[in-house]
Structure formats: structure tokens, C-alpha cells
Amino acid sequence: MATRFGPLVAADIRMVARDPLLAIMPFAPLLAATALRLILPLLAGFLLSRLGFDLLAWAGLIRGIIILFPGMFYGMVAGFLLLDDRDDGIAAYWSVTPVRRSGYLLARLGLFSLAAVPAGLACALVLGLAPLRLSEDLVMAILGALQVPVYALFLAAFAANKVEGLSILKALGVLDMAPLAVLLPGSVGRLGWPVPQYWAAAGFLSGLSGHPEGIPLSVQFPGRGSVLAYILSGLLYAVWTAALLRRYLRRLE
Amino acid sequence: MIHVEALSYRYPRATVDAVRGISFSVGKGEVFGFLGPSGAGKSTTQKILMGSLAGYRGSAVTGGVEAGRADGSFRASIGVAFEFPCFYQKLTGMENLLLFSSLYPGPKDEPRALLDRLGLGEAADRRVGEYSKGMKMRLNLARALIHRPRMLFLDEPTSGLDPANARTVRELVLERAASGAAVFLTTHDMAAADALCDRVAFLVDGCIAACEAPAALKRRYGRQAVVVEHATPVGTPGGMPAAAPVEFPLAGLADNPAFLAELRKPGLVGVHTLDATLDRIFLELTGKELA
Numbered sequence: 011m012a013t014r015f016g017p018l019v020a021a022d023i024r025m026v027a028r029d030p031l032l033a034i035m036p037f038a039p040l041l042a043a044t045a046l047r048l049i050l051p052l053l054a055g056f057l058l059s060r061l062g063f064d065l066l067a068w069a070g071l072i073r074g075i076i077i078l079f080p081g082m083f084y085g086m087v088a089g090f091l092l093l094d095d096r097d098d099g100i101a102a103y104w105s106v107t108p109v110r111r112s113g114y115l116l117a118r119l120g121l122f123s124l125a126a127v128p129a130g131l132a133c134a135l136v137l138g139l140a141p142l143r144l145s146e147d148l149v150m151a152i153l154g155a156l157q158v159p160v161y162a163l164f165l166a167a168f169a170a171n172k173v174e175g176l177s178i179l180k181a182l183g184v185l186d187m188a189p190l191a192v193l194l195p196g197s198v199g200r201l202g203w204p205v206p207q208y209w210a211a212a213g214f215l216s217g218l219s220g221h222p223e224g225i226p227l228s229v230q231f232p233g234r235g236s237v238l239a240y241i242l243s244g245l246l247y248a249v250w251t252a253a254l255l256r257r258y259l260r261r262l263e
Numbered sequence: 264m265i266h267v268e269a270l271s272y273r274y275p276r277a278t279v280d281a282v283r284g285i286s287f288s289v290g291k292g293e294v295f296g297f298l299g300p301s302g303a304g305k306s307t308t309q310k311i312l313m314g315s316l317a318g319y320r321g322s323a324v325t326g327g328v329e330a331g332r333a334d335g336s337f338r339a340s341i342g343v344a345f346e347f348p349c350f351y352q353k354l355t356g357m358e359n360l361l362l363f364s365s366l367y368p369g370p371k372d373e374p375r376a377l378l379d380r381l382g383l384g385e386a387a388d389r390r391v392g393e394y395s396k397g398m399k400m401r402l403n404l405a406r407a408l409i410h411r412p413r414m415l416f417l418d419e420p421t422s423g424l425d426p427a428n429a430r431t432v433r434e435l436v437l438e439r440a441a442s443g444a445a446v447f448l449t450t451h452d453m454a455a456a457d458a459l460c461d462r463v464a465f466l467v468d469g470c471i472a473a474c475e476a477p478a479a480l481k482r483r484y485g486r487q488a489v490v491v492e493h494a495t496p497v498g499t500p501g502g503m504p505a506a507a508p509v510e511f512p513l514a515g516l517a518d519n520p521a522f523l524a525e526l527r528k529p530g531l532v533g534v535h536t537l538d539a540t541l542d543r544i545f546l547e548l549t550g551k552e553l554a
Contacts, residue, residue: 017365021354028353099349106313106343106416107366108335 018109018117026087035087039079039129043136046076050139069139074150074214075189076137078207080129081154082186084122085161086179091118092166092258093175101262111259119159126155146214149240153210156247160206163254167261189214206246213239264414264445265289265312269321271469272307281307283469284321294436294446296456296477298545299466305449308466309416312447313341326414339367342412346419346449348403352392356383356402359391360409367410377405380435382428396423404432408439415439415446421455433458453541463541467549477541484547485539487513491522494530510537 026032050072054065095101104114130151134142161182169175189211191202202208216236265288272282282304289295299305310316311323314333323330328337350359360374378387381401391399400423407415420436421429436459440446450456456463457477464474473480490508511522513536526534539547 017362021351021358021362024358025351025353094352098352099345099347100351103343103345103349105315106338106341107363108339108368109366110335110338 015109015113015117015120018114019121022091022118022121025091029090032087032090035083036080036125036129038083039076039133040136042079043076043133046072047137047139066139070215071189071193071211073134073137073140074211075186076133077130077147077150078154078157078186078189078210079133080126080151081123081157082161082183084126084129084155085158086165088118088122088158088162089165089169089179090172090175092162093169093172096166096262097171111262115255119162122162123155123158126158127151130154146236150210150214153206153240153243153247156206156244156251159251160247160254163251163258167254167258204246206243206250209239209243209246213237213243264291264293264326265295265447266324267308267312267322270308270311270323271320272304272311272316272318274307281469282311282319285466285469285471287464287471287474289445289447291445292440292443293461294440294448294459296460296463297447297449297466298451298453298456298463298541300451303466304469305466306418309418309447309449313343313416314338339369339410340412341414341416342407342410342444343416344403344407344418344420346422348396348399350391350399350402353390355388355390356394356398357387359402360405363406364409370411372409372411374405374409377409378402381405381431397425397428400424401428401432404435408435411444413444415444416449417446418449419452420448420450421452429455453545457541465545465548472548473544480541480544481538484544486537488537489513489516489522490533490535490537491525491531492533492535493528494532 026036050065057063057065092101101111101114105111107114109117127148128151131147134147134151161179164182165175165178169178185205185207188202188205188207191199191205191208192212192215193199194201213236216239267288268286269284270282270286271280271284273280285304285308287295297305297308307316311319311330312325314325314328314330314337317331319331325333326337326340328334350356351362354362356378357374360378364371364374375384375387378384381404383398383401383405386394386398391402394402400420404417404420407417415436417436421432424432433455436446436448440461446459448456448459460477462474462476463480465472475483488510490510492508509525511519511525516522
């Protein structure tokens with residue numbers, strides 16, 4: 011099986027490298043993390059002295075959001091490739107090959123999902139801000155990688171072309187800010203419940219021992235609550251992926 | 264190799280069947296033409312045979328496998344060239360060919376030699392995005408052939424090709440048939456069907472109107488006669504019509520004095536049989552144009 015998927019993965023890497031827009035996207039999260047590392051201390055100092063607001067008290071949340079970033083970007087890359095394939099008719103051709111359409115999707119989405127995990131951890135390392143918590147960071151990076159099929163299939167299922175795809179992505183970018191909803195009070199915070207990233211962030215923050223940042227979460231988990239939040243996040247990703255896959259396959263017919 | 268029995272299919276939400284109880288078979292080494300106008304059910308039938316469309320009624324056995332239960336090994340035994348060639352535009356012709364070839368087990372053709380044969384050797388390392396339609400059509404055939412499939416499904420394989428390349432494509436298809444592959448050819452192109460097919464089936468409104476060897480059809484539907492044509496005599500005043508062609512029945516032609524006299528007249532330019540063309544036969548059988 012791996013020998014069959016190898017050439018598919020190699021072809022995807024080659025196609026990304028040959029597209030000026032797509033080639034830069036895998037590095038965008040790292041560039042964003044680097045920029046934040048340089049800007050945040052300056053901005054935090056400014057806000058503290060002028061407004062008395064301690065931005066660095068939110069470092070855990072910022073770090074969690076940054077770890078999720080690569081999933082979004084890698085999902086966009088996979089989505090644009092799927093969009094091209096759909097328009098060129100190749101997506102239909104795969105159904106008559108031995109790997110079938112399922113193998114083709116698995117190779118593509120698997121490649122970018124797997125790549126998003128180390129990229130998420132690398133973003134955490136580059137950003138710094140808080141001490142490394144390998145297990146929590148890793149769980150967050152895995153949940154971030156689960157965004158890949160969601161973004162990719164959303165693009166391929168709903169965008170008519172690449173230009174429309176870019177517009178859709180601008181709207182979808184809001185989802186990566188969904189973790190901020192954990193800070194919203196009570197019923198307003200529930201707006202974030204259908205969004206997997208919300209539960210990922212809730213788990214990540216719940217995992218911080220004793221909430222040293224004093225963040226007033228809109229949802230509290232007793233005991234091993236972070237695990238429950240992570241599971242909820244994973245389940246929501248699965249539901250969204252299944253629904254979007256169905257929509258995408260219908261569009262191919 | 265392909266055996267279809269009382270095959271019917273209705274698309275979801277459609278009120279009538281797209282394919283209506285058709286039956287035919289294609290033997291090993293046979294080139295079978297599936298001809299008909301757009302919307303007749305050709306593509307639907309082909310999709311069923313390739314294992315891409317489930318939910319049909321009747322039976323469609325391809326390579327010993329019921330198409331509805333087609334698995335990976337079944338798909339490894341077929342080669343497919345869709346009407347509209349689809350490739351990764353940012354990969355070269357060779358990279359595309361190697362990628363798809365890598366999906367299949369077993370012995371394969373040497374890719375460079377195959378591309379050379381199809382006149383794509385020099386363009387092999389150029390990106391497919393720079394290819395003309397004709398070049399993509401030839402690469403399309405190379406992709407269908409490279410893993411030496413036992414069954415070939417070709418949709419309009421000579422569309423958009425110049426005569427020389429069309430001839431190369433026809434030769435390759437005939438070679439594969441000669442080596443034992445069953446070829447299922449879907450086309451509007453009657454000339455290609457005539458040149459390639461051992462048998463053709465005319466499909467109209469989901470039904471097979473006729474299924475026979477092209478030569479037999481042409482004999483049956485043609486007129487058993489020859490036509491003798493003469494050029495307009497030199498010096499004929501302008502505006503005068505050319506000499507009308509004269510028709511003679513084939514029966515007893517060698518002993519027909521009028522025919523022999525006609526041959527002896529000066530200015531003879533041609534003697535033609537009145538075989539029917541496949542287009543005319545289709546029109547006669549179905550009342551529909553093929554285009």
C-alpha cells in the first residue's frame with residue numbers, strides 16, 4: 011500500500027513546489043510564529059505601560075492558537091490541489107485506478123495532515139512564550155492536523171474555482187479565532203461549541219495547572235476535563251469531515 | 264471477456280432508464296465499437312462496465328468479475344482513456360505517466376518507448392500544461408496502455424488528432440487487440456469505428472438497434488451495384504453539366520454489355536461500389552443523426 015501511496019505523495023510535493031502561491035503556504039505558519047515572537051513582547055510592554063493590560067497573561071491561549079495554525083494552512087494547500095483536480099477531471103479518473111478515489115484522498119489528506127503535526131510543534135517552539143509542555147502541545151498539534159481534511163474538503167466541495175476558494179478561505183479564517191470564544195461569558199461562549207477548535211483550546215487551557223493565567227473560561231472541566239474536551243474536539247472534526255466528504259463526493263458525480 | 268445480459272440503469276431522480284435491457288459480449292482480442300448519439304447511454308454503460316456505477320439491473324461481467332463487485336485487482340486489469348484527457352498540468356508528460364503507471368502491479372511497457380511511439384518522446388519532459396489537445400489525447404492513450412491491461416475502454420481515442428497520429432493510435436489499438444486485449448470503443452467517429460472495430464453496436468435511447476460486423480452491416484444496407492463516372496468532355500461549353508454517373512447491378516456485371524461499353528467510353532474517372540456508410544446505416548436504423 012505504501013509503495014502505491016509513495017508516488018502520489020511525491021507528486022503532490024512536486025506540484026506544491028511548482029506553484030508559487032502554494033509553495034509559500036507551508037511556511038506561512040512558521041513565519042507568523044516568528045513575527046509574533048518578535049512583536050508580542052514589544053506589544054505586551056506597550057499595552058502594560060499604557061493600558062495596564064497584561065497580554066502575556068494570555069500566552070497559553072496564544073500558543074494554543076499558533077499550534078493550530080499549520081492545520082489551517084496545510085488544509086488550504088490540500089484544498090487547492092483538490093480544487094484543481096476537480097476542475098481538470100483527474101478526481102474522476104482516480105475512480106478507475108486500483109487505488110480508487112478513496113486511496114487518492116487518503117494519500118493527499120494524510121500527507122498534509124501528517125506534515126501539520128511537526129509544523130504545529132515547530133510553531134510552538136518558535137513562538138516560545140510559555141514553557142514546552144510536550145504532551146499537551148502534541149495533542150494540540152494533532153487536533154490542529156485534523157483541520158486539514160475539513161479545510162480541504164470545504165474548499166473542494168463549495169468553491170467554484172481558485173478565486174472563489176480564496177474568498178471562502180478568508181471567511182473560514184474566522185474559525186481559527188474560534189478558540190477565543192472560550193473567554194466569552196456563559197451563553198455567548200456556547201456559540202463556539204460546534205467548532206472543534208473551540209474544544210481544542212478549552213482542553214489546552216484546562217490542562218494548564220490551576221489556570222495560572224486566571225482566565226475565566228466559559229466552560230469548566232472537572233478532574234481530567236482537558237481529555238474530555240480533546241475527545242469532543244476530535245469527534246467534532248470527524249463529524250465535519252464526514253459531512254464535507256459526502257458533499258464533495260456528490261459534487262464530483 | 265465482457266458479457267452483458269439484460270443490463271438496465273436508471274439514474275437517481277430520473278423517470279426513465281438511461282440503459283434499457285441491453286445484451287452483448289466482447290471476446291478476447293476483439294475491438295467492439297459502441298456507437299450512438301450523445302445521451303444514448305454509451306457513457307453510462309461504460310461506467311457500469313468499469314465498475315464506476317453501481318445499482319444497475321441485469322448482469323455486467325467484465326473479466327470474470329461482476330462489475331458491481333469490482334475491486335482493486337479488477338481495476339488493475341483495465342485501461343481507461345476518457346474522452347477528455349485529464350492530467351496534472353504542473354507535472355511533465357513523463358511524470359504523469361510514471362505516476363499512474365506506479366499504481367499498477369505487474370509488467371509494464373517501457374514509458375519512453377511508448378511515448379516515442381506516440382510521437383511524444385521530445386515533449387516527454389515538458390509540463391502537460393504546455394501540451395496541445397492532440398498531445399494530451401496521445402498521452403491519454405499511453406496512460407491507458409502502459410500497464411498492459413486485459414480490457415481497454417477507449418472513449419473517442421482519435422478525437423482532435425491529425426491523420427498521421429490518428430493512424431498511429433489505430434495501429435496501437437489493433438496491436439493490443441492482436442495481443443489478446445478486449446477493446447471497448449465508444450465513439451461518434453464512424454471512420455475510426457469502421458477502421459478499428461470487429462463488431463459495432465448502435466445504441467439509441469438506451470437500446471441496441473443493431474450489433475454486427477461493419478462489413479456485414481454495409482453489405483446488408485448498401486445497394487448491390489456499381490457506379491461508373493466520366494469526366495466532363497474537354498471543350499464542353501461552360502455551364503454544361505458533367506456526364507451523369509451510370510449505375511449497374513452487381514449481379515452479372517462481368518457479362519453486362521452496357522457496363523463494358525460504359526467502361527470503354529473516353530474520360531472514365533471512377534468505378535465505385537454503393538456500400539452504405541455506417542452513418543447512413545445508423546440514420547436508417549434509428550432515424551437519428553450520430554453527431
